[in-house]
Amino acid sequence: xxxxxxxxxxxxxxxxxxxxxxxxxxxxxxxxxxxxxxxxxxxxxxxxxxxxxxxxxxxxxxxxxxxxxxxxxxxxxxxxxxxxxxxxxxxxxxxxxxxxxxxxxxxxxxxxxxxxxxxxxxxxxxxxxxxxxxxxxxxxxxxxxxxxxxxxxxxxxxxxxxxxxxxxxxxxxxxxxxxxxxxxxxxxxxxxxxxxxxxxxxxxxxxxxxxxxxxxxxxxxxxxxxxxxxxxxxxxxxxxxxxxxxxxxxxxxxxxxxxxxxxxxxxxxxxxxxxxxxxxxxxxx
Amino acid sequence: xxxxxxxxxxxxxxxxxxxxxxxxxxxxxxxxxxxxxxxxxxxxxxxxxxxxxxxxxxxxxxxxxxxxxxxxxxxxxxxxxxxxxxxxxxxxxxxxxxxxxxxxxxxxxxxxxxxxxxxxxxxxxxxxxxxxxxxxxxxxxxxxxxxxxxxxxxxxxxxxxxxxxxxxxxxxxxxxxxxxxxxxxxxxxxxxxxxxxxxxxxxxxxxxxxxxxxxxxxxxxxxxxxxxxxxxxxxxxxxxxxxxxxxxxxxxxxxxxxxxxxxxxx
Numbered sequence: 001x002x003x004x005x006x007x008x009x010x011x012x013x014x015x016x017x018x019x020x021x022x023x024x025x026x027x028x029x030x031x032x033x034x035x036x037x038x039x040x041x042x043x044x045x046x047x048x049x050x051x052x053x054x055x056x057x058x059x060x061x062x063x064x065x066x067x068x069x070x071x072x073x074x075x076x077x078x079x080x081x082x083x084x085x086x087x088x089x090x091x092x093x094x095x096x097x098x099x100x101x102x103x104x105x106x107x108x109x110x111x112x113x114x115x116x117x118x119x120x121x122x123x124x125x126x127x128x129x130x131x132x133x134x135x136x137x138x139x140x141x142x143x144x145x146x147x148x149x150x151x152x153x154x155x156x157x158x159x160x161x162x163x164x165x166x167x168x169x170x171x172x173x174x175x176x177x178x179x180x181x182x183x184x185x186x187x188x189x190x191x192x193x194x195x196x197x198x199x200x201x202x203x204x205x206x207x208x209x210x211x212x213x214x215x216x217x218x219x220x221x222x223x224x225x226x227x228x229x230x231x232x233x234x235x236x237x238x239x240x241x242x243x244x245x246x247x248x249x250x251x252x253x254x255x256x257x258x259x260x261x262x263x264x265x266x267x268x269x270x271x272x273x274x275x276x277x278x279x280x281x282x283x284x285x
Numbered sequence: 286x287x288x289x290x291x292x293x294x295x296x297x298x299x300x301x302x303x304x305x306x307x308x309x310x311x312x313x314x315x316x317x318x319x320x321x322x323x324x325x326x327x328x329x330x331x332x333x334x335x336x337x338x339x340x341x342x343x344x345x346x347x348x349x350x351x352x353x354x355x356x357x358x359x360x361x362x363x364x365x366x367x368x369x370x371x372x373x374x375x376x377x378x379x380x381x382x383x384x385x386x387x388x389x390x391x392x393x394x395x396x397x398x399x400x401x402x403x404x405x406x407x408x409x410x411x412x413x414x415x416x417x418x419x420x421x422x423x424x425x426x427x428x429x430x431x432x433x434x435x436x437x438x439x440x441x442x443x444x445x446x447x448x449x450x451x452x453x454x455x456x457x458x459x460x461x462x463x464x465x466x467x468x469x470x471x472x473x474x475x476x477x478x479x480x481x482x483x484x485x486x487x488x489x490x491x492x493x494x495x496x497x498x499x500x501x502x503x504x505x506x507x508x509x510x511x512x513x514x515x516x517x518x519x520x521x522x523x524x525x526x527x528x529x530x531x532x533x534x535x536x537x538x539x540x541x542x543x544x545x546x547x548x549x550x551x
Contacts, residue, residue: 052387074389081387101388146389 001028001076001147001180002063004049009058011044018044020204022058026182028147031174031194033212034184035273036201037281042184043081045201046150049182050079062148075103079150080141083125083133091128091136092121095143102144110143116165130157138166142173150182155191163187167194192216192273202281212273219276223249224266232260240279251279 006024010017019041026032026049036042047053049060051068059066062073095114099105114121117135125133134157141151155163171194174181182199185191192198192212200208208215222229226248233252241250251271252260260268271279385395 050389051391069391069393071391071394074391077389079387097384098388101385101390 003027004067004148005059005061006045006049007059007061009045009048009060010056011041011048011053012056017204019048022206024199024206024209026148026180028180029178030180030196031170032180032182033188033191033195033198033273034182034201035186035188035198035277036184040201040281041204042201043152046079046081046152046182046184049148050074050077050150052079052081076147077150078102078141078144078146078148079152080137080144080154081152082156083137085126085130085133087125090122090124091119094125094136095121095140098140098144102146104145106143106145109145110139113139113142113169116169117162131159131162134158135162138169142169145177146179148180148182150184152184153186154183155185155187163190167191170194188274188277189272195273198273200277200280207280216270216273216276218254219271219279220252220254220260221249221269221271221275222252222260222266223247223268224263228263228265232263232266240282251276 004024004026006022009019009022009024011019022045024045034042034046044053048055049067051060051070051074054068061067062070062076065073067073067077095110099107099110117139119132119135119139120128125136128136134154137151138154141149141154155166158166167190170181170183173179183191183195195212198208198210198212198215199206222233224232224247226243226246229248229250233250236258237253237255239251239253241248253276254260260266382392382395382399385398386392390398
């Protein structure tokens with residue numbers, strides 16, 4: 001399977017710019033985490049890659065082939081997005097249709113997933129709770145067996161046990177098939193362990209696309225006396241600086257060759273993906 | 286997934302959904318009518334029945350056979366239901382196209398599947414009315430509806446034609462435009478429904494002298510049925526309907542290339 005490429009992709013709704021000049025390569029056989037604030041353009045980006053929405057500018061390709069209106073490319077892609085809460089279609093009809101539309105649909109696997117999530121398939125979607133609706137999208141996404149599967153906030157509304165089940169199922173499926181998953185989520189720390197790469201969207205652009213482990217290894221939280229902190233992080237990429245009295249804290253993204261000098265006046269510790277995200281995308285005080 | 290599959294699946298799903306609704310509506314309507322007759326019989330004055338008959342302009346030529354009248358009414362209802370449901374499905378355009386789109390079909394495939402579903406749905410509902418009209422004719426020897434059935438089908442085609450043309454505007458993704466389209470469509474349907482009743486009243490009362498065009502015989506020969514003077518208007522509506530259907534379809538397909546899946550079934 002070839003990579004998906006976004007080349008100079010922009011999206012505008014009338015005058016509002018949602019995404020600007022986005023360049024991205026999604027390689028096969030990886031689990032990507034797509035994180036960003038509300039309205040950052042996560043769903044829009046996934047929509048455009050899956051040809052649910054047209055790009056305003058740029059090109060999105062699977063290998064050499066453009067994806068838009070291309071059945072050959074589209075059969076490798078599944079974008080499972082949140083359902084309309086007022087959708088009156090019965091769940092089993094929804095799955096039946098999914099089985100018809102997705103060429104690689106695995107009916108037995110779908111049945112197993114339905115059992116595991118204890119989904120009531122005879123009810124209309126509108127009668128399901130928010131969490132159950134999310135389960136419907138998860139089942140559709142996993143059972144589609146599409147080479148590239150995009151999931152838009154799949155754990156939204158799920159309780160902790162269901163979320164745990166989802167992560168386990170996702171890892172099992174990934175281990176077995178090597179499919180590519182792109183998962184947008186706001187529950188970052190919980191999912192960070194399964195993301196091989198993380199893509200951070202902020203202010204209409206991709207600000208980070210990197211191996212999760214490597215990213216976390218070079219992210220450091222530094223705190224201490226303001227003068228010492230300033231001295232230690234001088235010339236480094238600093239985010240989310242906070243000053244309380246004479247104390248200061250800052251999150252640093254180290255570049256190659258950089259390190260924080262040991263000092264008794266400074267405290268350094270690793271940051272979680274969620275903390276790093278807040279540092280990158282949160283507003284400064 | 287190829288286009289043929291998409292068409293088949295779209296058709297299967299929506300037909301099933303549509304037939305369920307149609308059966309319920311026809312049954313409900315028929316039972317309502319029968320209940321009306323029962324009440325009328327219980328009252329024993331025939332007032333309710335005659336009022337109802339006047340409204341539907343069944344005329345004296347119709348034999349007062351309960352079954353026959355129910356059948357005629359059934360076929361009337363069938364016609365109107367098919368018109369209403371047909372248009373309802375036009376209004377559900379976004380849903381019907383969104384679903385295949387959200388599951389990886391191309392816009393062209395989704396659109397063609399939807400188009401096919403609409404055509405077959407209309408065909409089936411009209412067939413239902415036609416069968417009922419035919420049965421009523423066999424029983425009573427005459428059926429006003431049956432004699433004029435091609436005209437009603439023609440009008441229905443025009444409904445859809447105009448609806449399609451109007452709906453092609455909706456691809457601008459503007460809710461204001463969408464609402465405007467619905468209002469226009471509603472007025473059109475309402476006006477056409479009144480027109481049909483008015484036409485029927487004229488026909489039964491023998492006052493239909495609007496035009497006696499000889500040229501109409503060509504159409505009469507072609508259709509193999511008797512079209513009474515005045516119905517040229519409906520033939521014209523049908524022709525315009527087909528034209529608008531085609532034009533609307535072309536415009537819709539062109540605009541649908543940029544349609545976005547906002548949210549499933551939004």
